[in-house]
């Protein structure tokens with residue numbers, strides 16, 4: 001059985017990167033323990049505050065953010081933390097070589113109903129500043145708090161999956177994940193159809209037509225409403241996730257955030273042989289202008305991403 005620390009030693013000689021990965025894994029294990037007890041502790045409700053994006057914070061959004069912040073404060077390698085739950089970037093160690101961007105609790109609307117949520121993170125070099133493209137990422141990962149607690153990480157090579165055991169150890173369970181090139185599953189919030197652009201409408205219509213339409217095969221639809229859960233399913237068995245630009249989100253640039261949702265997820269999926277796109281360019285090539293910037297997100301099995309890109313090219 002390969003443990004996280006052994007895998008990290010084989011994957012990189014960068015002690016700072018290793019230290020931050022260990023800190024984020026420890027934060028994930030601590031958040032998992034809090035989530036398991038949250039309904040008993042009465043923590044599943046609102047915090048009574050809004051974040052910078054104007055979203056009502058859940059108590060667990062704030063608790064998870066504090067857990068990540070505390071673990072990274074103890075890590076001298078981190079210069080700055082950017083978080084969905086913090087209006088401004090937080091200065092940590094002045095000597096730190098690394099920037100961390102995080103969504104400490106993704107999918108928090110699912111907390112009340114005991115459905116999978118997650119923690120997403122991206123690690124960038126400090127000398128590139130806060131507004132670097134996703135291509136500059138040195139590492140990324142997410143923790144999925146589901147029936148099992150999974151940690152998905154990528155440093156330089158491929159994306160691998162660890163599972164938290166009952167002694168608190170992260171054990172390698174998928175060495176080098178591989179997103180299937182083809183898939184018959186798509187994930188999109190279809191209640192937003194009236195806001196969609198022509199490409200999204202065309203792609204989904206063709207999928208729903210199944211073997212009777214131009215795609216020539218049957219599709220199934222899945223939408224958890226936690227990006228981490230939807231992306232983890234796609235990592236493990238293929239599919240496509242779409243949160244495209246639509247007429248309602250266009251003024252904000254999209255729904256999901258570039259630095260701590262889209263970039264780490266795109267980089268992890270690409271590390272497993274999948275693809276990612278805004279529809280018009282690679283997500284990892286988008287140059288940020290703001291730390292909380294939003295972006296259209298399409299990612300998953302290469303053939304499906306190519307199929308919607310073809311719709312964008314002709315529309």
Ligand code: AHG
Pocket residue numbers: 055084103105106107108109189225226227228
């Ligand atoms: P967060 O809980 O961090 O604000 O993110 C929620 C995101 C993402 O997890 C999910 O894919 C999407 O919002 C769901 O959006 P809809 O409510 O439109 O389905």
Ligand code: MN
Pocket residue numbers: 103105106107227261
């Ligand atoms: Mn999120």
Ligand code: MN
Pocket residue numbers: 061084103104105106107108
């Ligand atoms: Mn969140």
